[in-house]
Amino acid sequence: MTMRRPTIGVFDSGFGGLTVLKALLELIPDADYLYFGDTARLPYGSKSVETVARYAVEAAHYLEAHSAQLLVIACNTATALALDRITAAAHVPVVGVVEPGAEAAAEATKNKKVVVIGTEATVSSHAYRKALEARQLNAREKACPLLVPLVEEGWVDHTVTEQVARIYLGQAFGDGFHDADVLVLGCTHYPLLKPLLHRVVPANVTIVDSAESTAHAVAAHLQELLPRSEAQLESRATPRLKFFATDSVEKFRRLGQRFLGHSTDDVQHVDLKE
């Protein structure tokens, strides 16, 4: 018996979640993907819980209505501020990025001191601190609001970006956290800065990118949802990818490539007010 390939819905405020989609495509190529980027209302990182929750629930409903069987909240801010609300509103399983990131940090740390960088909203929610403290780890959270615009400017290996990173991480690793040995990238834009961040943090620090750990969490969920022992998934050369964006389709194609590493052709404009 051949079973239909599962359809996974991936949601982000914009383009950053494409780094999560990229990790998913590598780990789970035998699925199809819907990606929703709320590009007309990004960024979420500076906005309030109420606003972010409302936007994220709308997007989740949209993906469900388009047959997503599992939702990945690939946006750290939406996960940190609204995962409970999204899970309550959805009728399919929902996977966020915070728990997988915290789990990967717990596996990587030796001295139980972890630094998390993210948007202002993610840090204010203390979602990472709670998830890390639940694993008996000491957490230091630091908001780095300039890193997203620097990535979007394309300055991923620029001297200005390195200075900004040194200022932020100097503060994050100061004051009792000099010996932290894990840095969690609590924002999906940050994986593009990995080479630069490796130069800035002490050599013994492991950088945890929640994209990969989230992909593993999704694979585990799928295993429960569609046990491989019962059915062989329909196999096809490449996953089917469909993208939805609330702002310009042309811009999504242009910027999407930077995050995903290959082209994003099938993009459809969505107006959530309709």
Add this chain to the structure above:
Amino acid sequence: MTMRRPTIGVFDSGFGGLTVLKALLELIPDADYLYFGDTARLPYGSKSVETVARYAVEAAHYLEAHSAQLLVIACNTATALALDRITAAAHVPVVGVVEPGAEAAAEATKNKKVVVIGTEATVSSHAYRKALEARQLNAREKACPLLVPLVEEGWVDHTVTEQVARIYLGQAFGDGFHDADVLVLGCTHYPLLKPLLHRVVPANVTIVDSAESTAHAVAAHLQELLPRSEAQLESRATPRLKFFATDSVEKFRRLGQRFLGHSTDDVQHVDLKE
């Protein structure tokens, strides 16, 4: 006969337009003001014409419904991309920031070469170039997407901001524009960077802040709308100020102070989906 004070509606994507409101309060204290900040959907500077126009028209209607007798589009991006659409949709006079800024540049330049800095969307629209060329001036437009986040981070006098400004302005004043003698601040966040920008541009360059020139344009409009010769305006110690924000009221109060220079107490949350 004492006439009722006029009510002026000021619209911006967020907080930057408060620099225009500040100029209005100084020049026209005998009016009342409604300020609408679309903080749940900011920034507009990276978004498409369709999206920005839709958002701006919604805000304009909201201000009209709250008795604004004249609308000031204090957002450069909204003016550049959607002034025609807003004017067509509104039932009261509409004043944008681009024409007053271009007019002030024309008055200030001696050698008819003007540099304009703004958001990606403002620059792509070429609204400033058209307005300046209509005045027989040579214009160079340069998008500076990092300056808004740097202002919002509070780094208005930071060495990193100065480096970023040197990179952007080095490009803007290069290549045939070394002798430009006017710099137009085509974004309402930039007036907060004036002292820093004065250090970066050549000494002979005049910096034009469209906030002030816009306030003068509004005063001229009011003169037509409510001729002083016919009526003495009701005079009161201080203008009545009311603020509407689509994101958190608390955050508006906190950040608003930085732009307006004094507190913004009467803030009401607005959900444009309702």
